[in-house]
Amino acid sequence: MSERVHNRLAVVRAEHRVSRRELADAVGAHYQTIGHLERGQYNPSLDLALRIAEYFRLPVEALFSLTAFRPLSEELYPRRRDEGTEADTAPPRGSST
C-alpha cells in the first residue's frame, strides 16, 4: 500500500491564481493544511480530496495519485521525446560544438 498520496495541488493552485488561504477557506480546511498537502507531509481524506477537486472543477485523479505524476512538460509534449527526433538530438542553433 502506498504511504504517500502524490498531488499536483501547488501547480494547479498557481495556475488558477488561488492563494492557500483562499483554497483553505473554500474547502473548509486550515491554510497550513494546504501547505502540508503540497509538501507531501499530509495525505488528505477522501472527503477533502473530493472537495479540492470540486473546487478546481477537475476529476480527483487529475490532482491526486498513488503514483508520482510525470512532469507536465512530458505529458504535454510526449511525442517529441519518444520519437527522439533530430530536433531533440541536434545541438542548438548557433552552438560551436
Next chain:
Amino acid sequence: MTAPGRLQPTASDRRLHRIMNDPRTKPYHATAGRRRALVLAHTAATAAGFTGLVVLYAAHNAWWAALIAAALLVWVPLTGLLNSMTDGLFELRPRMLDERQLAERAAVHGLAFRVVRLVVLAAVLAFAGLAATGIALADLAGALAGTGVGLLLLQGLLPLWLAAVRVEDVPADEVAA
C-alpha cells in the same frame, strides 16, 4: 472549517479561533529558533512556579508566593504564544479544527501519553526503591504530593510543548489574493 455532520461553531468558538490564528502574533514564533526558545522559557517558568509551590508548602514561608506570582506573570503570556504557535490545537474545540489538526492533536496526545507513562513508572520505581530501604511511606508524604503535582503539570503541559516543538516554518503564500 466545519465539515458536514459536525456541530456548528458557537460565537465563542469563532472568537477563540480568530484569537488563535491572529496574524499579529505569528512573527514572535516565525522561526524554529524562536519557537524552541519560547518552549524552553515556558518550561522554565513552569518549573519556577512549581518550585515556588513546593518550597512554599515545605518551608511555610509566604515569600515564596512571590516566586509563584512572578512565574505566573511570565507563564500566562508565554502560554498564549504557544497556543498561537500551534493555532489553538489544544485550546479550540474539535469542531474548529480540520482533519490534519485533529490527526496532529491525536498524534501529540499519543506521544505525550507514552512519555508521561515512562515518567510515572520511573517515579513509582523510585518510591518503591526508597520504601525498600526502610523509609516509611508516611515520611515520603511530602515528596509523594510534590511528585503528584509535578506529574499533573507534566501530563497537562507536555502535549502543548511537544506540539509547539513539532510546528514547522510556514512558507509564504506566494499567490496574490
